[in-house]
Amino acid sequence: MSSNWPLVPLYELTTKVGSGATPRGGKNVYNTDGTAFIRSQNVHDNEFSFDGLARITESAAKALDGVRVDTDDVLVCITGESVTRTSLVDPKALPARVSQHVAIVRADKERLEPRYLKAALLSPDIKGQLNSLSEAGATRRALTKAHLQNLRIPLPPLSEQKRIARVLGAIDELVNVNEQLASTMDELFHSIWTKLCTDVATPVAKLTLADFCTTQYGHTAPATSAETGVQMLRVTDINKQNWVEWEKVPFCQIDAVALSKYRLNRGDLLVARMADPGKSAMVERDVDAVFASYLVRLKPHRDEMSLYLFGFLKSSAFAEYAAGAMTGSVQKHMNAKVIAAAPITPPNAAVIAEFNRIATPIREQLATCISEAQRLRRTRAELLPLLLSGGIWVDDSMGPGAEGLEWA
Template sequence: MSFDCPIVKLGDYCTKIGSGATPKGGNSVYLDHGEISLIRSQNIYNEGFKSEGLVYITPEAAQKLKNVIIEPNDVLINITGDSVARVCLAPNEFLPARVNQHVAILRVDPEEFDHRYLRYFLTSTKMQNYLLTIASTGGTRNALTKSMLESLEVSKPSLDVQKRIGNVLENFESKIELNSRTNQTLEQMAQAIFKSWFVDFDPVKAKMNGEQPEGMDAATASLFPEKLVETDMGEIPEGWQLVPVGKLLSKTIGGDWGKEEPDAKHTEEVRIVRGTDIPKLHGGAIESVPVRYVEAKKLKTRKLERGDIVIEVSGGSKDQPTGRSLFISDNILKRLELPSEPASFCRRFQPVNYEVGLLLAVHFQLMYKAGKTWEYQNQSTGISNFQTTYFLEAEHVMVPSQEVLDAFVKQVSPMMDMIHSNQNIELAKLRDTLLPKLLSGEIELDTNER
């Protein structure tokens, strides 16, 4: 049974609706670190606030934006450009903060509205479609004006009902956030094991000193050599090899783009993995990965398989190098749902086997994290390209004995499976299914919020 609730104008229940401005001085007033952050459109997503690309401003610039000081529980909405209508809550951990001219602050009366309820209401599919529709009228660029926001019609159930809806949906997001943090920890653990074993050689050095390798059982420790030997590239464990990346691949091939619609030649429905999709797929999303149609003969050589690595080879900028990579696990293949190929600006690396693929995948993650892919950039006409041929010859990977490699895979493969699990996707789907039902009152919540 749906609840009866009034439809009100948002402006009647907001103590503030306002946007900021671009600080005078342009990029010169932006700081990498500071006390006062400037929240811009690229930080605001319906899934939540994203700190990537967050900048800080000088106290002098902040003073000139004193009319748009963000307070806890403010709702932030993008009001111009391609990201128009995206909504999130004020990020308490990054306050004090201001907003620029592309972002508006919605500050509701807490005696009338629950800020979480308003955020969920505005991110519902129905409201997002409406906001995008009105934003596209009257100009060459999408924009939501202050008057549009003030006159926006919003369902207003009782404050108690609003809070209960906010509690339920917030619990889903808390679980998703906890999973994400767990995944980050697992990723750091996998990278720490790789660095300890194959970069710092900690187990070998411990055995050389007559010690038991820290955190390692005796059976695993017995697999490691007991000394380092001198080579042209420095000291390495006895019996191990430094091998060029290219020697560890059975195939490398450029990507494809295909067609938006099928035709007589492009008959195969696929997912096309782009560079921009790599962090999203790794983090548990699929919506951004486009579905297109390709030729059967191209799919045959480019179809992604378990153990493959997709690497971005074009499209970098002065601030972000190419070289982002994605390890293709069983869970990633399940997530993609369709046969998949890398996009034109990516390449398929097919390692000689799954075990070597996992070794390379963690090596590539650490390499990108350390900024080493800058060494393989070729800047041209403002777009960075990855020097793949040079990379395959110049970048070396430590390859241990088969027994140590098997031990590494035994420890790290379950971590990768958990990182790439679809639990967050299922939680997000359930949240998105519940959202309209809760907002409409189709699902009623008792006092226990079952």
């Protein structure tokens, strides 16, 4: 990335660069409350995740004072498959310490705006440099303290850094609004399912999923981020929320025969049989994609049953069944036969029709929110290198909150 700004190494712009540590006693000092212990699973690109956020005892936290996380610290994953993932710490996670798999990069705020630092580390050029460094001379990908300290980033004036951070932050806020609306739509969908489809005085019969759909195991192939072939839906793409973020789904190579066999269609249901058994998803739009081998496809006999069955797969009744039906002492799993044997008590056809009438526009609105969030992320990704290079700059001459973008 050519830049109109000087390139300055991070050791000149930070007050701390360093990785965390493992608490003495390991998982034995984990607690239900106390100081947060941030691990790589909590650090995603431009997003801090509270999923699986561990807590450690007061004594363990005191022993790790040297890896204390402060407000506005930038966190970078430095080992394994998550290497180079970068986010700001969420203030709600503080007080916190970090594991040895995560580095703290603390900006000198007199020279470097933390939100601008995060943006710089997420830019394609700098992330590419970090990925290359992480792959040099080792069997496991890793970044060292020296790699981060010597990394050179474009350094516009501090006032321009703050303006860039405001523009990108405004886009991030819009992404969050759309995702929150999607979550609200999802909650409404499941509330309606519970009210209409479980509070039924005269159910049709007590049947199983096998009475309503066929099952099929998925395709075995390596996944790649390179946009070649078709997308391949995996367990990790369906076990975080009740919809699929297709922009994050990787790709795979597949021949025409296998593609015909495993191609996903609108209305298909997927259930994880391994890795996170029982988690499920529904294909809610036309996609050029297949599904991976740890998933089982449920294909409804009738299209009008898809939404109802999706609600069932997300219900407490199916969760309880799955918890009791899983086998395996080391890795829990369920096969297709077990999944299809889940008991289900459907309402009559009139109730299903009424549910579809109400629920369909709700799921469509949810999909619109997710699509808008994805569009905004793409816009952010396109703007980021231009802003960091000085190719365009932020014009706030019209006053606070009225920034515009000008070409250099």
